[in-house]
Amino acid sequence: MTTIKVIGVGMGEPGHLTGEAVAALNGVDVFFVPGHDPVADELSLLRHDLCRRVIAGHSYRVVDLEDPRRDRESPDYARAVSDWTLARATVLGTAIATELHGNEIGGLLAWGDPAFYDSTLRVLAALPGRSEPIDVEVIPGISSIQLLAAAHRISLTRVAEPLQVTTGRQLATKGFPPGCDDVVVMLDGDCSFRHIDPNGVTIYWAAHLGSTHQVLVSGDLADVTEEIVARRVEAKARRGWVMDTYLLRRTR
Amino acid sequence: MTTIKVIGVGMGEPGHLTGEAVAALNGVDVFFVPGHDPVADELSLLRHDLCRRVIAGHSYRVVDLEDPRRDRESPDYARAVSDWTLARATVLGTAIATELHGNEIGGLLAWGDPAFYDSTLRVLAALPGRSEPIDVEVIPGISSIQLLAAAHRISLTRVAEPLQVTTGRQLATKGFPPGCDDVVVMLDGDCSFRHIDPNGVTIYWAAHLGSTHQVLVSGDLADVTEEIVARRVEAKARRGWVMDTYLLRRTR
Numbered sequence: 154m155t156t157i158k159v160i161g162v163g164m165g166e167p168g169h170l171t172g173e174a175v176a177a178l179n180g181v182d183v184f185f186v187p188g189h190d191p192v193a194d195e196l197s198l199l200r201h202d203l204c205r206r207v208i209a210g211h212s213y214r215v216v217d218l219e220d221p222r223r224d225r226e227s228p229d230y231a232r233a234v235s236d237w238t239l240a241r242a243t244v245l246g247t248a249i250a251t252e253l254h255g256n257e258i259g260g261l262l263a264w265g266d267p268a269f270y271d272s273t274l275r276v277l278a279a280l281p282g283r284s285e286p287i288d289v290e291v292i293p294g295i296s297s298i299q300l301l302a303a304a305h306r307i308s309l310t311r312v313a314e315p316l317q318v319t320t321g322r323q324l325a326t327k328g329f330p331p332g333c334d335d336v337v338v339m340l341d342g343d344c345s346f347r348h349i350d351p352n353g354v355t356i357y358w359a360a361h362l363g364s365t366h367q368v369l370v371s372g373d374l375a376d377v378t379e380e381i382v383a384r385r386v387e388a389k390a391r392r393g394w395v396m397d398t399y400l401l402r403r404t405r
Numbered sequence: 406m407t408t409i410k411v412i413g414v415g416m417g418e419p420g421h422l423t424g425e426a427v428a429a430l431n432g433v434d435v436f437f438v439p440g441h442d443p444v445a446d447e448l449s450l451l452r453h454d455l456c457r458r459v460i461a462g463h464s465y466r467v468v469d470l471e472d473p474r475r476d477r478e479s480p481d482y483a484r485a486v487s488d489w490t491l492a493r494a495t496v497l498g499t500a501i502a503t504e505l506h507g508n509e510i511g512g513l514l515a516w517g518d519p520a521f522y523d524s525t526l527r528v529l530a531a532l533p534g535r536s537e538p539i540d541v542e543v544i545p546g547i548s549s550i551q552l553l554a555a556a557h558r559i560s561l562t563r564v565a566e567p568l569q570v571t572t573g574r575q576l577a578t579k580g581f582p583p584g585c586d587d588v589v590v591m592l593d594g595d596c597s598f599r600h601i602d603p604n605g606v607t608i609y610w611a612a613h614l615g616s617t618h619q620v621l622v623s624g625d626l627a628d629v630t631e632e633i634v635a636r637r638v639e640a641k642a643r644r645g646w647v648m649d650t651y652l653l654r655r656t657r
Binding site: 161163167168169170171173175230231234266267268269271274275289293296300304307308313314316319320322323331332333 | 413421423425428482486487518519547548550559560562565566568569571575579582584585
């Protein structure tokens, strides 16, 4: 039986890892890391670096995987993601077959937590047919939305009220979900909060959470929209890329 | 300035703690632990035990707090919770004023993550007036819903689709939220999944997550409803109490 550990690593800081994640990392023989060119790919470098910092007394190899590009021009988002998942599964399946020998344990690092908009488990489920099944073990990690709440010292939920976790695309096209006044938005490359009615809405926004580049803004949405758009441009310019997330809280 | 650290401790296993949480625990001088009678209250005992297991080389005190009872008979849930929050804030405020001296740092342990249906930050926000403000620092923890997903080896979200995090009461009274086919339910003391149309719905259920008492059931909701109800009764009988959570996933 081939074992693959999927390990949530938070934002990549060693302090975000749980004890179980550290133990799991120290039990992996071969890490599979997407990003063909580690020098060009900062996220790949961060994964290499994290392994170096938290693994002690256990030898391991890192196999860099070619990361197929998603078709970002496609009007059919679900189809583009599905094609991309299959392409990545083909690359990973080949790597597992050729690089994992005997009883060696494979490892995949997931940013944040594998349970929230992460592709790792989907790619594993799409692996091409194998002669023996793969045993997948999942270790949760701290998600960006938890760091968001901690940085702003707030709960994401209110008493007895629902919370929606959604994407920038959903918010931009459908607005506030019906019957739900607390919405956490992930995967938003386009400041989709600009497209909703800001009346009575407070936003808690953050970029580069848990890193030295962290930026926080909160306030009435109408008052801080321009500031967030500007701070996001700055944050992206400084680092070459930006990941941000936010909570919208509506008072009726 | 008085500093209080709110530390997410997952389900109370040391392996669930992040490195930042362990460091924070080791910097606290006085822990405030609700539960008047540590012998009678297993959750209080678990907090005492966790401190003993992860704090090394730093002396600390534990102050057990009387935990006012919530009015569980009240028809007005929000009001009952609000009254309860104020009563707990009064107890905590008195304890902070009398037990925290000079520059000592206070600590509160939150089960799971303080961002999901946890009262700790709400109680702190309701503290009676003080002469100086309190600096609150929050360290996220692994939530039961993340352990649920990891144990079932699933993502809580599907590609580009929203996820609702809600309570048993919301599910029982309002059913599946409109426009959302993935629902995680917390704080459900009553198996509220019995009250929805099971057609096309898969459930991923767990009790006592991350402990040796963990129980997992998944399958078509119609097929496994009875089994889950029975397993929950067993789990509660064995331990004297039960905490469970689940994901409902609808295929249309």
